[in-house]
Amino acid sequence: MSIPSDLRSRKRLATRQGISNVATHLFIERGFDHVTVDEIAAAADVGRMTVFNYFPRKEDMFFDLDEAGREMLREALRQRDPSISLIETLRLLAHRMIADQSPYVEFSARSQRFIETIEKSETLKARARAIRDELAQVVTVALSECVGRTAADPDAYLAAGLLLATWTIAFTQAHQTFRETRNTKEANATFLVVIDKGSTGLKAAMAGTPYS
Amino acid sequence: MSIPSDLRSRKRLATRQGISNVATHLFIERGFDHVTVDEIAAAADVGRMTVFNYFPRKEDMFFDLDEAGREMLREALRQRDPSISLIETLRLLAHRMIADQSPYVEFSARSQRFIETIEKSETLKARARAIRDELAQVVTVALSECVGRTAADPDAYLAAGLLLATWTIAFTQAHQTFRETRNTKEANATFLVVIDKGSTGLKAAMAGTPYS
DNA sequence: ATCCATATATATACTTAGTACAAACATGAA
């Protein structure tokens, strides 16, 4: 997160950010499938190969927060208060993210355009699903570690799967609320209501396991 | 499911099946990404364009049961006994599918190769996720209809999401059991154990809604 | 049987994402 000192790294980061910004802007403007990599390269004033150098796949320019999100989740679970249950820890994380206006749970006109751009493209939807599955993996491993079990603990799989499903639905519902009301506060409320409802259910569902 | 009478339809079906069989065989043999559409066309003794005529995407040759699976689910929910709860209905469906040796819940050396082929290819994994999401949509709509609510019922979304997550994990766990034991009966048992455990949890999670 | 409308199959030519490789260029340290 800190800005690196040497020129090389700063330039590198600037180039990367430049490409990502230009690309994301074009994708939102005209739709992912109607923008070619050549156009992005031209608009970012960079060679075509430079684009692929930073972003192996076209989709990666759009989902650039990706790895940062996984790391955030891992950190939250690593630094948790052991006296609070895991599902409760993640419920509280959701509340904190809303309070802190985390970009991962933003419900605004801007994020609305972002989501709509995804919905209009099969490729972007596919990548979004892949990211979700990767998150489920991260949560599975993190949960297993938290209770000191092997990484292949079946209960952890189930807990993580149900957790991710809950978050996804909370996210979707909150966006629908925003679409209907154009009101960020209401959307935030919807998000937390679904998270709370889901968490209560999950505690019941995982009763008898260390995750509850 | 019935074989159509006129020659045209029969030929059509035969061509389609031929392409799908040849392609699936090649994919399993050499890996999805190491087989080109040209090779498939040559092996199936048809023109390249004929392949794309039947299967818009390369992946579709591999996932050919796709729509039939959605229809089966819809039917099961449509013809349910209204005195039995929805989650319970689906739990019983799982048990019946295992008893009937449905190809959708097969755990054998053959299905093992099928799954491994998917795991080795990002493209196939992406399509598998898409199919899962489409199933979640089908279940959401079907659940909503069963309790006579609008299609956008938030509880139905949550129930369907949790249900699909449970089934996915049951499927994955059962396959892992098969990989370890090479024993179909044990894998079947694992599948049903996870389904039962998940269903019990889901009933608790959805308590207070019509889906429980 | 012959002929025609329609369905199916295929050829050609194209666009675009992504890869392999090599050459040009910039940076920072000696």
Place this chain on the structure above:
DNA sequence: TTCATGTTTGTACTAAGTATATATATGGAT
């Protein structure tokens, strides 16, 4: 200044998928 290394870019390629036109087979008509 000079050199090793990191970064950028050009060229050439593969393969999926699309558009369009053409050839061929089918089933029903006379």
